Structures are given as C-alpha cells and as structure tokens.
Amino acid sequence: MTTDTSPEPTTPTGPLAVGSEIETLIGGLERNRRTFAWKCGGLGPEEMRRTLGPGSMTLGGLLKHLALVEDEYFTRQLTGAPSLSPPFDLVDFDADPDWEWRTAADDSPEELTALWESCVARSRVNVAAVYAEGGPDARSGLAWSDGEPPTLRRLVVDLIEEYARHTGHADLIRESVDGLVGEGLPS
Amino acid sequence: MTDQYPPWEPPSAGTETEHLLGSLDRLRATFRWKASDLDAAGLRHRMPSSSLTVGGLLKHLAAQEDYASAVKVAGGRMPTVWGDDGWNGDDDWEFTTGAQDPPEELYAVYDAAVDRSRAVIGAAIADRGLDGASGVTLDDGTRASVRRILFDLLEEYGRHTGHVDLVREAVDGRTGEDPPADWRP
Numbered sequence: 001m002t003t004d005t006s007p008e009p010t011t012p013t014g015p016l017a018v019g020s021e022i023e024t025l026i027g028g029l030e031r032n033r034r035t036f037a038w039k040c041g042g043l044g045p046e047e048m049r050r051t052l053g054p055g056s057m058t059l060g061g062l063l064k065h066l067a068l069v070e071d072e073y074f075t076r077q078l079t080g081a082p083s084l085s086p087p088f089d090l091v092d093f094d095a096d097p098d099w100e101w102r103t104a105a106d107d108s109p110e111e112l113t114a115l116w117e118s119c120v121a122r123s124r125v126n127v128a129a130v131y132a133e134g135g136p137d138a139r140s141g142l143a144w145s146d147g148e149p150p151t152l153r154r155l156v157v158d159l160i161e162e163y164a165r166h167t168g169h170a171d172l173i174r175e176s177v178d179g180l181v182g183e184g185l186p187s
Numbered sequence: 188m189t190d191q192y193p194p195w196e197p198p199s200a201g202t203e204t205e206h207l208l209g210s211l212d213r214l215r216a217t218f219r220w221k222a223s224d225l226d227a228a229g230l231r232h233r234m235p236s237s238s239l240t241v242g243g244l245l246k247h248l249a250a251q252e253d254y255a256s257a258v259k260v261a262g263g264r265m266p267t268v269w270g271d272d273g274w275n276g277d278d279d280w281e282f283t284t285g286a287q288d289p290p291e292e293l294y295a296v297y298d299a300a301v302d303r304s305r306a307v308i309g310a311a312i313a314d315r316g317l318d319g320a321s322g323v324t325l326d327d328g329t330r331a332s333v334r335r336i337l338f339d340l341l342e343e344y345g346r347h348t349g350h351v352d353l354v355r356e357a358v359d360g361r362t363g364e365d366p367p368a369d370w371r372p
Contacts, residue, residue: 021317149200161341164344164346175236
C-alpha cells in the first residue's frame with residue numbers, strides 16, 4: 001500500500017514506469033480502454049457490422065460487449081448493485097446469452113460509443129470509491145460461485161486481460177475493414 | 188479456492204504477485220491451447236486480410252517471453268538460442284520465419300521460452316519484489332519497476348491471444364474463451 005488515494009493517474013503512453021500497484025493497474029486499464037476505443041472508432045454503421053472469416057464478431061458487438069462487461073464487473077459485482085444498469089437490466093441473458101453481440105447491429109455507432117463511454121464513466125467512479133475505502137484488497141460486493149468475493153485487484157487484472165484480448169480481436173477485424181493497423185494510438 | 192477451478196485460474200483474493208503471475212499463466216495456457224494440435228499447414232494458415240499465422244504468433248511470443256524476462260526484467264541479453272537462430276534485424280522476423288518452421292520446433296521453442304521466462308521472473312520477484320528495478324532505463328535515468336514490465340507482458344499476451352482466437356477459428360473452427368478444464372499444456 002502507498003499513501004496514494006487517487007486511482008486515476010496515467011501517462012500518455014501507459015502506466016507509470018515506476019508506479020504503485022493501483023497506479024499501474026489503473027494506468028494499464030486506461031491504456032487498454034484508449035487503444036480499444038481507437039480500434040472501434042471513426043467508422044460508419046455498415047463497417048461496424050462487418051464480420052471477419054468464419055466468426056460472427058463485429059466491432060459494434062465488441063463495443064456493446066465491453067460496455068456490458070464494464071457494468072457487470074465494476075457496477076454489479078464490485079458494488080453489489082442489485083441488477084445491471086440500463087439497458088442491460090431488462091435483458092434475460094439466460095434466454096439470450098448473445099444479446100449484446102446480436103443487438104449491436106441495430107444501434108448506430110454513436111449510440112454504441114455513448115453506451116460504452118457511460119459504462120466506463122460509472123466504472124471509474126465505482127473503482128475510485130471502493131479503492132478509497134479498502135485499497136486493492138477491498139472485497140467486491142458480490143461473491144463468486146465458490147462463495148468468495150473477489151478483490152478489487154482481481155477484477156481489475158481480469159478486465160485488463162479482457163480488454164487486451166478483445167483489442168486483439170478488434171485489431172484483425174479493423175484491419176479487414178479499412179486497413180488500420182498499429183499497436184497504440186498515433187501520438 | 189475450491190477444486191472446481193482449473194489450475195490456471197488465478198486466486199480470487201491473492202496477493203499482487205499471485206494475481207499478476209496467475210493472470211499471465213492463465214493467458215499462457217489459453218494461448219497454448221489455441222495454438223495446439225496443428226500441422227504445418229494449420230500453423231501457416233492466413234486470413235485474407237492479415238499476415239498473422241499461429242506459427243508466427245508462437246515464435247513471436249516465445250521471443251517476447253525471453254525479451255521481457257531476460258532483457259527487460261533481468262537486464263541481461265537474449266538467450267543464446269536466439270543469437271544462433273539467424274535473426275536478421277527485421278522486426279517481423281519471428282512472424283515471417285514462424286510461418287515456415289516445422290510444428291515440433293515451434294512448439295518446443297515456445298515451451299522452452301515460457302519455462303525460462305517463469306524462472307527468471309520468479310527469481311527477480313523473490314530477489315527484489317515487484318517494486319524492484321528492472322533492466323529498463325528511462326531517459327531520465329530511472330529504472331522501470333519489475334511490476335511495469337509484467338503489466339506490459341500481460342497486455343501483450345492478451346492482445347496476441349485475441350489474434351490467435353480469430354486466426355485459429357479460421358483454421359479449423361476451434362473457439363472458446365478458456366481451454367477445457369481437463370486440458371493440460
């Protein structure tokens with residue numbers, strides 16, 4: 001633990017080279033969010049619906065999926081909220097497990113981006129509040145199936161993996177859409 | 188933890204080191220599963236829009252394992268296996284040659300690099316912890332922490348695991364987020 005209570009610090013190129021645990025966790029997560037948003041940004045509705053190879057994944061679906069994952073991890077699980085946030089709260093995911101992937105095709109790029117951004121904004125507030133209360137060892141509000149509530153640390157590391165992997169998907173789909181490639185945002 | 192989780196699943200409430208190394212090992216297991224059981228044609232297969240291959244990804248991540256551990260964390264040099272291997276200074280060398288090497292060689296190169304990397308990173312953490320200095324010196328003379336190098340490697344793995352997801356699906360339709368629970372690397 002350090003005396004730092006702000007989980008927001010980032011540098012333009014990524015986490016601090018010599019940072020505390022939380023600075024590095026949040027810096028890494030924010031770098032992933034930026035790269036992901038760049039790979040999914042600046043496209044029209046038809047391009048957001050394109051698939052690659054045999055897969056059904058689209059850039060629009062990725063945006064809506066990560067909006068859901070943000071809400072599931074940092075709102076429902078972390079704070080123990082009784083349900084997901086709108087629009088996810090009205091969805092029966094048991095009956096329609098691919099809902100966000102499927103319905104992304106009905107949304108405009110602006111709607112998809114706005115949904116993702118609103119979920120990210122809520123996540124940032126929740127993570128900061130839980131960190132201020134209990135640091136990286138703070139327990140989430142919802143237990144996992146083994147009865148153990150995961151720590152804030154575990155959730156953030158999971159999200160970094162989740163973002164990095166889906167950014168890898170976005171890399172290849174985006175390259176097939178308009179040829180955009182690259183590891184990080186152009187400076 | 189209960190035994191319902193496979194061995195690569197990180198703890199739900201562990202220390203920072205357990206989580207970082209646990210997440211890295213989960214990605215290694217996932218990547219290795221997605222790259223496994225392919226013949227030469229499968230390892231070389233390309234999608235029309237991208238030059239990436241499973242073979243190229245195996246060789247690239249093998250090199251990244253050694254680079255992150257031996258060079259960046261420990262401040263040493265690349266293991267001699269790379270020096271003897273004809274690297275020609277081309278940044279895409281692993282990707283290009285990995286799409287040509289025989290399957291058994293690609294798998295062996297990757298597995299050996301992971302073993303070396305685990306040992307070097309484990310020793311560095313035992314010696315100086317995640318806050319300890321890595322071998323990477325910044326412009327202002329400070330050394331990046333071991334923590335930062337491991338986070339970078341974690342992201343690199345996650346991203347390339349996303350790549351192998353789509354390339355592998357195009358080869359033979361294998362999909363999935365995690366390996367089957369009874370799969371072992």
